[in-house]
Amino acid sequence: MAASNQSAAAPTGMNVAVGEPLVRMHGVNKYFGSLHVLQDIDLTVDRGEVVVVIGPSGSGKSTLCRTINRLETVDSGTIELDGQPLPAEGKGLARLRADVGMVFQAFNLFAHKTVLDNVTLGPIKAKGEKKADAERHAMELLERVGVSNQVNKYPPQLSGGQQQRVAIARALAMRPKVMLFDEPTSALDPEMIKEVLDVMTALAEEGMTMVVVTHEMGFARRAAHRVVFMDEGQIVEEATPEAFFTDAQSTRAQDFLSKILTH
Amino acid sequence: MYLSELTSRLADGFLVTLQLLGWSMLIATVLGTALAAMRVSPIPPLRALGVSYVNVFRNTPLVVLFLITVVGLPELNLLTGSFFWRAVTALSMYTAAFVCEVVRSGINTVQVGQAEAARSVGLTFTQTLRHVVLPQAFRNVIPPLASVYIALTKNTSVASAFGILDLTYQLSDLIEDFPGSLYWNFISIAACYILIVAVISGAAALFERRVGVSR
Numbered sequence: 001m002a003a004s005n006q007s008a009a010a011p012t013g014m015n016v017a018v019g020e021p022l023v024r025m026h027g028v029n030k031y032f033g034s035l036h037v038l039q040d041i042d043l044t045v046d047r048g049e050v051v052v053v054i055g056p057s058g059s060g061k062s063t064l065c066r067t068i069n070r071l072e073t074v075d076s077g078t079i080e081l082d083g084q085p086l087p088a089e090g091k092g093l094a095r096l097r098a099d100v101g102m103v104f105q106a107f108n109l110f111a112h113k114t115v116l117d118n119v120t121l122g123p124i125k126a127k128g129e130k131k132a133d134a135e136r137h138a139m140e141l142l143e144r145v146g147v148s149n150q151v152n153k154y155p156p157q158l159s160g161g162q163q164q165r166v167a168i169a170r171a172l173a174m175r176p177k178v179m180l181f182d183e184p185t186s187a188l189d190p191e192m193i194k195e196v197l198d199v200m201t202a203l204a205e206e207g208m209t210m211v212v213v214t215h216e217m218g219f220a221r222r223a224a225h226r227v228v229f230m231d232e233g234q235i236v237e238e239a240t241p242e243a244f245f246t247d248a249q250s251t252r253a254q255d256f257l258s259k260i261l262t263h
Numbered sequence: 264m265y266l267s268e269l270t271s272r273l274a275d276g277f278l279v280t281l282q283l284l285g286w287s288m289l290i291a292t293v294l295g296t297a298l299a300a301m302r303v304s305p306i307p308p309l310r311a312l313g314v315s316y317v318n319v320f321r322n323t324p325l326v327v328l329f330l331i332t333v334v335g336l337p338e339l340n341l342l343t344g345s346f347f348w349r350a351v352t353a354l355s356m357y358t359a360a361f362v363c364e365v366v367r368s369g370i371n372t373v374q375v376g377q378a379e380a381a382r383s384v385g386l387t388f389t390q391t392l393r394h395v396v397l398p399q400a401f402r403n404v405i406p407p408l409a410s411v412y413i414a415l416t417k418n419t420s421v422a423s424a425f426g427i428l429d430l431t432y433q434l435s436d437l438i439e440d441f442p443g444s445l446y447w448n449f450i451s452i453a454a455c456y457i458l459i460v461a462v463i464s465g466a467a468a469l470f471e472r473r474v475g476v477s478r
């Protein structure tokens with residue numbers, strides 16, 4: 001289960017050595033009422049590692065992702081970030097969240113703020129950065145994700161792909177240690193999926209630690225060090241993308257792959 | 264003679280009504296927003312306090328609140344200060360309960376993803392409310408909030424029964440002193456209230472249009 005050392009086979013383009021554990025989940029259990037959504041989850045993500053989480057709908061992928069920055073609480077088990085257990089509440093928790101970037105399926109850009117203000121809000125309010133510094137950094141990031149010509153627009157005026165790239169810039173503006181992506185391209189039209197995946201691939205190549213819930217096989221093959229397959233609240237299988245897609249061991253994973261690969 | 268007396272009393276009453284309204288509106292808005300924040304906070308005792316406040320103050324007749332703040336509490340040496348401020352206290356406490364409910368309904372219209380995104384970039388609960396949730400919540404409740412302020416405008420007239428020289432007090436005085444101009448007395452006082460209400464509605468409409476542009 002503790003597969004952190006399987007990640008040695010880096011994909012092409014990696015320029016940062018995979019390092020010590022950054023996210024460590026141990027024996028994590030979570031219930032929604034009587035539904036056991038996370039069952040004894042053990043997962044370690046090393047610094048610089050890209051982990052793709054895959055599995056059927058309702059298997060607990062989003063919940064797993066959301067427990068890492070404590071948008072969901074857990075009922076038992078421990079989660080550590082960079083050696084520190086997650087604080088329960090208050091300022092400590094806010095500080096921890098500043099180190100964990102999150103990108104949502106529905107983008108969730110602040111609807112009443114311009115693109116630029118979306119990106120600078122966190123650095124200014126949570127980190128106390130000066131407005132000018134925050135804006136300079138925001139412009140760099142917006143340029144990097146290719147939306148620097150839209151900075152004064154409001155989110156509803158942008159396409160879905162542009163909104164999601166702004167959301168990535170907003171998360172990066174906090175200079176996070178790890179980035180979580182929960183189905184970042186599922187709400188996008190096909191022609192916009194690539195522009196978002198390209199940004200994510202570039203990020204992976206720069207050595208960002210990433211946990212990505214996605215069904216984009218191309219991205220998993222290109223950027224992931226490891227694929228984690230979940231079903232019914234359990235981690236059923238972990239492998240390199242190559243091994244997982246060509247030679248899944250469990251029947252549940254084989255079933256799942258046969259379903260998604262046939263269309 | 265009547266005309267000059269009418270205008271000078273109207274002016275006096277108008278000023279007092281505006282002061283009652285202005286202070287009560289300000290205090291009720293701040294207090295009501297704080298109560299709404301308590302009602303959505305993760306801390307159960309705060310939530311309970313918010314709920315109790317609304318239940319008590321929304322369900323107590325305004326006149327009873329005036330009796331408490333103007334007569335009752337000063338009797339116990341709990342609320343000293345001028346009649347004016349005691350009246351403002353009653354009006355603010357009462358109106359805050361309504362502001363709270365309106366703001367809370369506004370908070371509920373803001374998608375939960377907005378708050379999650381704010382927390383994800385490291386904002387605390389209070390910062391999330393202040394910078395992300397409340398600005399959007401207020402935009403969504405401009406009309407009902409305006410209704411609360413319009414009700415407050417009319418409620419300020421209760422103060423006249425407690426010796427505050429507002430518009431309504433001036434009306435009863437005018438009726439007594441100029442019984443021959445009964446209609447003019449009523450019409451002119453009504454016009455003053457209508458003017459205030461029109462300004463509130465106009466401002467609300469203006470805000471709504473401005474906010475609509477950025478959406």
Ligand SMILES: Nc1ncnc2c1ncn2[C@@H]1O[C@H](COP(=O)(O)OP(=O)(O)OP(=O)(O)O)[C@@H](O)[C@H]1O
Pocket residue numbers: 032035037055056057058059060061062063064
């Ligand atoms: N807040 C909640 N309250 C109750 N049940 C929930 C809640 N959130 C999720 N669930 C349930 O928990 C299970 C796991 O949900 P989760 O969203 O983690 O699945 P998922 O793998 O991300 O699915 P999908 O691919 O559809 O996004 C589902 O059965 C879901 O209905």
Ligand SMILES: [Mg+2]
Pocket residue numbers: 061062063182183
């Ligand atoms: Mg999900």
